[in-house]
Amino acid sequence: MTTTTKMIGQAIKRREDPKLITGQGQFLDDVKLTGMLHAVVVRSPYAHATIKGIDASKALALPGVVAVFTGEDMSDINPLPCAWAAGKVDNNLNTPRALAVGKAMHVGDGVALVVAEDRYIARDAADLVEVDYEPLAVVVDAKKATEPGAPQLHENAPSNIVMDWECGDREKTDAAIAAAEVTVREQIVNQRLIPTPMETRGSVARYEPATGEFTVWMTSQAPHVMRLLLAAFVFGIPETSVRCISPNIGGGFGQKIFVYADMAFTMWAARKLGRPVKFVEDRAENYQSSTHGRDHITDVEIAGTRDGRITGLRIDTLANLGGYLSTIAPGIPTTLYGRITTGVYKIPAAHCRVRGVYTNTAMVDAYRGAGRPEASYLIERMVDRFAAEIGMDPAEVRRRNFIPPEDFPYSNGMGLLPYDSGNYGPALDRALQIVGYDALRAEQAEARKQGRYLGIGLSSYVEICGVAPSAWIGLPGEGWGAGLWESANVRVHLTGKVVVTTGSLPHGQGLETTFAQIVADELGVPYDDVVVEWGDTSGTPFGFGTYGSRSLAVGGTAIVKTVAKVREKAKLLAAHMLEARVEDIVWEDGKAFVKGSPDQVKTLGDIALQAAVAYSLPEGMEPSLDETTYYDPPNCTFPFGTHVAVVDIDADTGAVSLRRYVAVDDVGTVINPLIVDGQLHGGIAQGVAQALTEGAIYDDDGQLVTGSLLEYAVPKASLFPQFETDRTVTRSPVNPLGVKGAGEAGTIASAQAVMNAVIDALQPFGVKHLQMPATSERVWNAMHGGTRGARS
Amino acid sequence: MTTTMAIKVTVNGETRVADVEPRTLLVHWLREDLALTGTHIGCDTSQCGACVVHVDGRAVKSCTMFAAQADGCAVTTIEGLGAADALHAVQDGFWEEHGLQCGFCTPGMIMTAAELLARNPDPSEAEIRHALEGNLCRCTGYHNIVRAIQHAAKGATA
């Protein structure tokens, strides 16, 4: 099939934008319904406390207050489900309810709901609700939580352990480490982060008593899954009674994948009160009670030879999962972390143990990269530690241990499906060439003589995208309590316009544009004739949502397969219309003609019209050009690349400045380079921020010290240089487009590039490791032999 | 709490009169009462800049100002800056250079950038990054936002 202008590969500007740049986007808080009430949550100021009583009388006396509800009132609905317990091990599950009953487990845990005529009144009234708490002993640190004498948070979780999981070969690894020429051991903390989409989360629920149906607008990356979980698990009603709508979503980064209390309590209150109820978090609530990410403490040991071969890797991780389990929390530090901890290296013996831990903190779940940034940070830091130990250039150590191209598909021995395709050397070479590695090393040596500290950090990464197939990831295997296929419907209207509906849920990724580019090429129609619809469970086929960099590899492939069906049917009908055999039909530029007679054409519009009016169809053909596909991929995809960061450290203050950032990524086929680069920029920024500025901090009483944007250092424009991006292209054999995924790669690669650079700069001071974020205080202390901040 | 104040504000060129509670924030008045929902709210501590509008030509965080303080002023919101068929140069720059992803920070970013270019039609990259100190974007890493503003500046000075 040929088309005049290929859309795939073109950097066309996004069709999503005209609305968004003129203020016409429709976000959750823009939803306004007749008779709508506003809900505000009364939240626990204690990290761990018994709720002894709630007195709402003063709040109820305030004019405009409609009701105050407690967790007891909502005892007719079930707790929120945990949909991904770690596979093949016992999980001690405890999940939150719409509102806490009896006990608050973290600061910000919801204990009562005030519903009022407007949000100012609701807020006033929330301050008037009197809650009698009895504070209990608190633990916020995962290590301390597992120690004897720690407060026990849940009856079914001795030592606060959620699950104890492992992968790899323990005996072989122990033996490899015992026999090694060189071993390096480190404790590496991957600090807790707060995802911070610029739009906070919220829900608006409406209930129709006449039909018993709910409509819920939600800030969700996965409305179909929310409908399933809310209907089947929380309310125990048929899925058909709930319609979920995601309007424009102001960023998600994982935090908006999950089922949340507000979805349940707005639905419950709307049904109870017979009026629509809106809840929108403020930023403080988003920080206290929506999910966080990362928070690992890991003891790790790497073993190798003096000539730079890695021979063993042993990992023992405590993953802080918070006071309750969020929707897919246990799956993140297991399947998406442990199984990829060997990274881009061929390591003959590796083992990873992960224990999930309850603490009196906000729930921890997927945050951009979800497990994979923790894995690549760990291995990439340790490869640098190993390189420093044997006195070899870190680029050379990487090169010596890369999985060679001829080994693909490659099984890493950690229970992961085989890496699909890869060629790691060229991405490293290209990155070093762009950054001018040798010249920088020379500059570094010169600078050191003058007391200036420049550091160069490398990160070679691989990650897992488009996680599938369902049979592997699902309950019998990795424990995911559903499938992970995607669906698409493509229909051609009478006028020849093509409407694509997808279960994917774009929230900044530009999928409307990307999907339309694909359909334009695959069907040979003008790009402007393709319309992409999404976001409403009543108008789109079931989809598992947009996260895990899966929408192009899985959702996009579902579209490609559907378009193929449409094309085949169109050809059959064209043959009928042209009184020819289908074998003789040529399909070109959205038109069909008989081989050798290109002037007698049937356009897609002609064919769609005939299919719709159905006056003359071939024997047995159904009317309409309308096809649907449910696509379950055979494997995940594995993007990779090398990033290089160059930092300068101010010797007087310890301040780190990021001089350059080079990223060479291989995400397979690129549909729209503008969008792919944008995804990488944003991802890189989030990883750089983890390295340099961000970190959620709880004090020993469980108060969230970084409870607002004043204290939690989301980076500003001045932190970054312009990023220098380039790529290599290694097609994925898993799907017909050859795509891998680009949404998380930047984040997965970047934190360690920057930290390796910082630690490289500090090498003259004997610094071997530094925990993130590398704030000037921490760096200054490391330079001056101080211990404050150097470890954790 | 029932005391209200009468205000008269020119919003996007139109005179609006209203009785507002003294504590009503400008951003809530714009969004809730005037249905100008293009101005967003991303924080409660005046950090994010999603709420930036122009008040008498100056970029202002509308979450940090009472509606009553805008009495007698001219307010421009993203809806008044340009329309889909007549984009302001900064809006066009954001579209051309992929300066937005989710679009939530975008109205505030555009309003801040428009004011910058009105003051300084040819800013350096450092000046642009400095001007964005009060605006947070979580999606773009600012890379293309900077380029978008450079694009707009080039268009304006060309």
Ligand code: FES
């Ligand atoms: S809403 Fe964040 S600064 Fe105004």
Ligand code: FES
């Ligand atoms: S585009 Fe999403 S926050 Fe800026």
